[in-house]
Each structure stands twice: as C-alpha cells, then as structure tokens.
Amino acid sequence: MRAVFVIGRFLPVFLVLLGIAGCREDGEQRQAGEPAPLRVVYVTHGQSSDPFWSVVSNGARAAGGKLGVEVEYQAPLTFDMVEMANLIEGAVASRPDGLVVSIPDPAALGRSIGKAIEADLPVVSINSGAEAWERIGTLAHVGQPEYEAGRTAGERMAGAGVRIALCVNHEVGNAALDRRCSGFGDALSAAGGEVEVLAVELADPAETRERVARAVATRPDLDGLLTLGPTGAAPVLAALREEDAIGEIAFATFDLSPEVLRAVADGEMLFALDQQPYLQGYLPVVFLAVHAETRAIPGGGRVVRTGPRFVTEENADEVIDLAAEGVR
Amino acid sequence: MSPGALLSRPGVAAVVGTVAVWALFAVVAGPAFRSVSGAAAYLNASAALGILAVAVAMLMIAGEFDLSVGSVVGFAGMALLLLTRHFGWPLWPAIGATVALSAAIGLVNGLLVVRTRLPSFIVTLGSLFVFRGLTIGLARHFTGRTQLGGLDRVEGYELARVLFAADVGPFRASIGWWIAFAAAGAWILHRTRSGSWIQASGGSAEAAREAGVPVDRTRVSLFVATALAACLVAVLQAVRFTGADALRGELQEFRAIAAAVIGGTLLTGGYGSVVGAALGALVFGMVQQGIVITGVDADWFQVFLGAVLVAAALFNDRLRRRATEAG
Numbered sequence: 001m002r003a004v005f006v007i008g009r010f011l012p013v014f015l016v017l018l019g020i021a022g023c024r025e026d027g028e029q030r031q032a033g034e035p036a037p038l039r040v041v042y043v044t045h046g047q048s049s050d051p052f053w054s055v056v057s058n059g060a061r062a063a064g065g066k067l068g069v070e071v072e073y074q075a076p077l078t079f080d081m082v083e084m085a086n087l088i089e090g091a092v093a094s095r096p097d098g099l100v101v102s103i104p105d106p107a108a109l110g111r112s113i114g115k116a117i118e119a120d121l122p123v124v125s126i127n128s129g130a131e132a133w134e135r136i137g138t139l140a141h142v143g144q145p146e147y148e149a150g151r152t153a154g155e156r157m158a159g160a161g162v163r164i165a166l167c168v169n170h171e172v173g174n175a176a177l178d179r180r181c182s183g184f185g186d187a188l189s190a191a192g193g194e195v196e197v198l199a200v201e202l203a204d205p206a207e208t209r210e211r212v213a214r215a216v217a218t219r220p221d222l223d224g225l226l227t228l229g230p231t232g233a234a235p236v237l238a239a240l241r242e243e244d245a246i247g248e249i250a251f252a253t254f255d256l257s258p259e260v261l262r263a264v265a266d267g268e269m270l271f272a273l274d275q276q277p278y279l280q281g282y283l284p285v286v287f288l289a290v291h292a293e294t295r296a297i298p299g300g301g302r303v304v305r306t307g308p309r310f311v312t313e314e315n316a317d318e319v320i321d322l323a324a325e326g327v328r
Numbered sequence: 329m330s331p332g333a334l335l336s337r338p339g340v341a342a343v344v345g346t347v348a349v350w351a352l353f354a355v356v357a358g359p360a361f362r363s364v365s366g367a368a369a370y371l372n373a374s375a376a377l378g379i380l381a382v383a384v385a386m387l388m389i390a391g392e393f394d395l396s397v398g399s400v401v402g403f404a405g406m407a408l409l410l411l412t413r414h415f416g417w418p419l420w421p422a423i424g425a426t427v428a429l430s431a432a433i434g435l436v437n438g439l440l441v442v443r444t445r446l447p448s449f450i451v452t453l454g455s456l457f458v459f460r461g462l463t464i465g466l467a468r469h470f471t472g473r474t475q476l477g478g479l480d481r482v483e484g485y486e487l488a489r490v491l492f493a494a495d496v497g498p499f500r501a502s503i504g505w506w507i508a509f510a511a512a513g514a515w516i517l518h519r520t521r522s523g524s525w526i527q528a529s530g531g532s533a534e535a536a537r538e539a540g541v542p543v544d545r546t547r548v549s550l551f552v553a554t555a556l557a558a559c560l561v562a563v564l565q566a567v568r569f570t571g572a573d574a575l576r577g578e579l580q581e582f583r584a585i586a587a588a589v590i591g592g593t594l595l596t597g598g599y600g601s602v603v604g605a606a607l608g609a610l611v612f613g614m615v616q617q618g619i620v621i622t623g624v625d626a627d628w629f630q631v632f633l634g635a636v637l638v639a640a641a642l643f644n645d646r647l648r649r650r651a652t653e654a655g
Contacts, residue, residue, distance in 0.1 A: 039623070074626040078578045082565050086373040090620035093369040094360045107477040108569035115498075172472050199472075
C-alpha cells in the first residue's frame with residue numbers, strides 16, 4: 001500500500017511532463033476535413049545557439065510559417081556525429097513528410113541518412129556535404145560549393161590588383177576549408193599571382209595575430225589576405241591594424257560576424273563572402289513542399305547555390321541591419 | 329514480500345520508472361514511439377551509454393567515481409584510428425593494443441586513487457582533461473586533423489563489422505553488447521564473492537577492510553573495468569561509423585553517472601543496481617528520442633532530462649526511506 005502511495009505522490013510530476021510535452025498537440029487542433037500540414041524535420045550539426053545556425057533555423061521557420069509547413073529543428077548538444085546519427089534515426093522513426101540534414105562527416109552519417117532514403121522519406125541536404133550528397137542519394141543539396149566560392153574570391157581579389165596572397169586556414173585537414181584555399185589559389189595563379197596557405201590554430205588567436213603580423217612585416221610583396229571564417233578574421237584584422245597595413249593589403253573573409261561587417265562597412269576589409277544561411281534553412285522547406293505535391297525537385301546534379309554573395313562597403317550597412325534581425 | 333519491500337530492492341524502482349517514462353511517451357509521442365522503428369531508435373541511442381553506466385554504477389557502489397570514461401571513449405577511438413590508418417597496423421592487433429592502453433589508463437586511475445587517498449572525483453577529473461587533450465593533441469600532431477575515417481579499408485574490418493556493427497533489422501549490434509554487459513555485471517554483483525566485496529567496499533571501507541575485504545584491489549579492478557567499458561564503446565562506434573573524432577564521448581561521464589542515479593545507485597556508494605543503471609540509460613535514450621519523435625526541438629532535451637533525473641532521484645530516495653521506516 002505504501003508503495004502505491006509513493007507512486008501516487010509522483011504522479012503529478014509525470015502529469016506535468018505530460019502537459020509540457022502535450023503543448024504541441026494542443027496547438028495543432030484544427031477543423032475537421034482540413035488536410036494535416038506537412039511536417040519537416042531538420043537535423044544538423046549546428047546547435048541553434050550558434051549564430052550561423054540560428055539564421056538557418058530562422059529561415060526554415062519563416063518558410064514553414066509562409067507555406068503552412070510544420071518545421072522542427074534538431075541538433076546534438078556538441079559536435080558529435082554519433083549523437084547526430086541517433087537524432088536522424090529518431091527523426092525517421094517519427095515519420096515526417098520530409099527530412100533535412102547537413103553532412104559534415106559522410107562516413108559517419110551515410111548509413112543513417114541511407115536508412116531514411118530507403119524508408120522512402122524525401123531527404124534534402126544542406127551546408128556541408130556538397131561532395132557526398134549524390135553518392136548518399138539525397139534529393140538535392142542546398143549550400144555553397146567551396147572550391148568555386150574560393151575561386152570567386154580569388155577572381156575578385158585579382159581584379160582589385162592582388163597578386164601575392166596568403167590563405168589563412170584555421171583548420172587544416174577540414175576538407176571544406178582546404179577546398180576554399182585551393183579555389184582561391186587557382187584563381188590567383190590564373191591571374192599570374194600566387195597563394196600560400198598559412199596554417200593557424202583556431203584556439204590560439206594571439207599566435208595567429210603574431211604570425212600574420214610577422215608575415216606582413218617581413219614580406220613587402222604581400223598584397224592580399226583571405227581568412228576562412230570570422231574566428232580567423234578577427235586576429236588577422238588586429239594584426240593588420242598593428243602593422244598599420246590596412247589599405248595596403250587587401251583583406252577578405254568567408255562568412256559574416258558583427259565585427260567583420262563593421263570592418264567591411266568602415267572600408268578596412270575589401271569584402272566578405274556570404275553563403276546566406278537563411279536560404280539554407282528556407283529553400284529546403286520550399287523544395288519539400290513542392291516535391292510533396294508535384295514530385296518536382298531541382299535537377300542537373302548540381303548544388304543549389306546559396307552563395308557566395310559579396311558583402312562590400314556599399315551594402316554592408318544594409319546587411320548589418322538584417323543581421324540584427326537574425327536573417328543574414 | 330510486501331510491495332514496499334519489493335520496491336525497496338535496488339533496481340525495481342528503476343523498472344517502475346522506465347515503464348512510466350515509456351508510457352508517458354507512448355501517449356505523448358504517439359504510435360511512432362510504440363513502433364518497431366521507434367523502439368530501435370531509443371534502444372540504439374541507449375546502448376553505448378548503457379555499457380558505460382553498468383561499469384560506472386559498479387564503481388559507484390564500491391564508493392568511487394570515474395569522470396574520465398567519456399575522454400577514454402574519445403582517446404581509445406582515436407588510438408585505434410591512428411594505429412590502423414596512420415601507422416598501418418591491421419585492425420585486430422590495433423584493437424588489442426587499444427584494449428591494453430585503456431586498461432592501463434584504468435589501472436593508473438585506480439592506483440592513483442587508492443595510493444594517494446585523493447578523492448576519485450578529483451583524480452579522474454584530471455584524467456578527463458588529460459586524455460581529451462591528448463586525443464586532440466596526438467591526432468593533430470600525427471595527421472593535422474581531428475576527424476579520421478576510412479577504418480573500413482583496414483585489414484580485418486569485415487570480422488569486426490560482423491561483431492560490432494551488424495544490424496538485426498533496425499537494431500544495432502551494440503544493443504546485444506549492452507545486454508551482455510549488464511547481465512555479466514549483475515551476475516558479478518549479486519552472485520559472486522567479488523560482488524559482495526564491491527558492496528562492502530562502498531558501504532563502509534574501514535569495516536570492510538577489518539573483515540578482510542581487499543578494498544583497494546576491488547576498487548582498482550573496477551577502475552580498469554570502467555576504462556574497458558569506455559574502450560568497448562569506442563570500438564563499437566569506430567567500427568560502426570568507420571572513423572573517430574577527437575570530441576567523441578564528450579559529456580558521457582556525466583550521463584553515465586546520471587543513468588546510474590536514475591537506476592537507483594546511491595552517489596555515496598554501498599547501494600545500487602547494475603540492471604537499474606542499464607535501465608537508467610534506457611530512460612535517457614527514451615527521453616532523447618521521445619522528444620524528437622514528439623516533435624519538440626532538441627533544445628528542450630536537457631530540460632526534460634534534468635527534470636527526469638531529479639524526479640527519479642527523489643522517487644528512489646523516498647522509496648528507500650519508506651522501506652527502511654517500514655522495517
């Protein structure tokens with residue numbers, strides 16, 4: 001009897017949990033006869049607390065709101081492919097109408113994504129995975145082809161007169177970043193210039209600043225610098241200010257941050273390459289909604305490109321306002 | 329046996345809790361959670377944690393903590409990939425070496441704790457940092473990367489795949505390892521002399537020593553066991569995902585302790601259950617996947633998990649108290 005009594009005392013706890021979890025279902029009560037809305041689940045490697053991924057998630061939700069699609073966003077607590085594979089399996093078990101995944105590690109995730117495809121679930125991949133999506137078999141890939149993005153950056157720099165440049169890579173071995181540098185190098189070579197890769201530690205901005213400052217001081221022929229993300233851009237910007245080399249050395253970066261946008265607006269940086277994460281969230285919902293109705297999907301075996309777009313001194317102020325709203 | 333006495337047995341409360349959480353999601357998440365693929369989703373997600381939780385619970389019953397298990401998962405996985413892909417070893421000798429390395433880590437943890445009399449919380453917190461750092465440092469030193477793949481191209485992979493990564497329908501092989509590990513742990517704890525030693529060591533170490541229980545030896549062996557459990561998880565994941573990542577296993581040490589506590593193991597030692605810990609891991613997996621299947625964003629997973637952890641601990645505590653009061 002006592003045992004029953006004890007269990008009874010914990011019933012309210014379970015009821016509260018039940019209530020919290022039940023909120024979603026209360027919210028979706030609708031008129032009889034109305035078709036159930038499509039349900040699309042995102043499983044990515046980016047926590048929604050990460051500014052980049054929160055823009056992706058905002059894009060997905062906005063598209064869902066406009067098209068009447070229910071959007072759910074899942075990501076592991078840390079960069080953990082095992083956990084992400086589990087989340088994909090859970091999402092597949094919930095039988096959504098569409099699945100959207102990023103593929104940062106094709107070897108680790110291929111099997112779980114393959115299971116979703118085998119279960120006849122329409123899957124669209126976004127962001128990482130431009131080189132693996134066709135092999136894995138997702139319907140479409142929405143993202144930025146990294147080699148081409150690097151080459152575009154190189155062409156733009158060459159156009160601004162740059163010949164000898166450094167590609168500052170904060171994560172050598174990350175295939176996507178290596179491809180950005182090689183595209184950049186090929187474009188400058190084509191223009192008669194050359195690019196050297198400078199490997200730096202993401203975790204050690206002080207050393208990055210030091211090494212870039214040394215390179216700037218000892219190599220008078222150096223006239224261009226490209227970093228592969230805002231985390232790499234900050235110490236490089238500091239080094240250029242320190243060496244009083246702003247304006248002499250053309251400096252650009254991949255991806256946006258408030259600091260990068262400010263520097264571009266102030267003319268300290270030549271440009272920033274925006275891969276427009278908002279579109280990486282928005283477009284898959286559109287594609288899956290159209291696919292559900294008509295089976296139509298972008299074709300041609302190419303990545304649906306969300307970038308690169310250039311943010312320069314001319315449009316930086318506008319982008320700063322949009323970034324504050326979480327859409328750029 | 330009265331219901332009170334039955335419920336006071338360690339592990340039985342965990343069964344009640346597991347059924348309650350299952351029932352909760354069976355209602356809230358709907359038929360998808362009750363389906364075979366739903367079951368596979370949460371069992372697959374629980375298996376690795378379950379293996380860790382079983383070993384960690386036994387160590388906790390003996391009165392010690394091991395916070396290094398998550399880091400050892402990352403370290404052992406990376407060691408396996410470095411030996412095979414960077415140094416060109418065949419897979420099985422590399423697995424052997426990884427097992428030996430992991431056992432050595434457990435031995436050092438254990439010896440440091442029993443020799444220095446420092447709290448195991450501190451000693452293994454140190455190992456948590458040391459081995460996570462070594463994993464990242466060594467991987468970058470040898471290969472310049474923190475993510476290694478291509479284990480499926482190593483000699484001996486086929487046999488390993490059958491043993492560690494084969495699927496039965498939607499269910500992963502790791503579920504079998506989890507059940508086997510829990511069964512072995514439960515048998516040792518409840519049916520062997522070592523099991524009595526484990527419980528005695530955690531109850532009152534001094535009294536146990538006077539009664540002739542080899543407390544230190546028991547504890548050191550359990551530290552080795554937790555490191556070996558971490559190694560098994562590392563091998564299971566490396567073979568399944570054909571690679572290793574320097575961040576793998578992060579936070580698993582706390583999840584394993586949480587699973588043990590949900591399963592009725594006391595933080596203060598001397599009391600607990602292996603089956604309970606295995607079920608605690610299952611609760612973890614059910615909450616995680618139940619939330620995904622319900623359609624609540626994973627952002628909320630930690631909120632639910634924290635609530636379940638405290639609710640379970642309260643539940644276990646009340647049950648035990650009522651049982652002792654009822655005499």
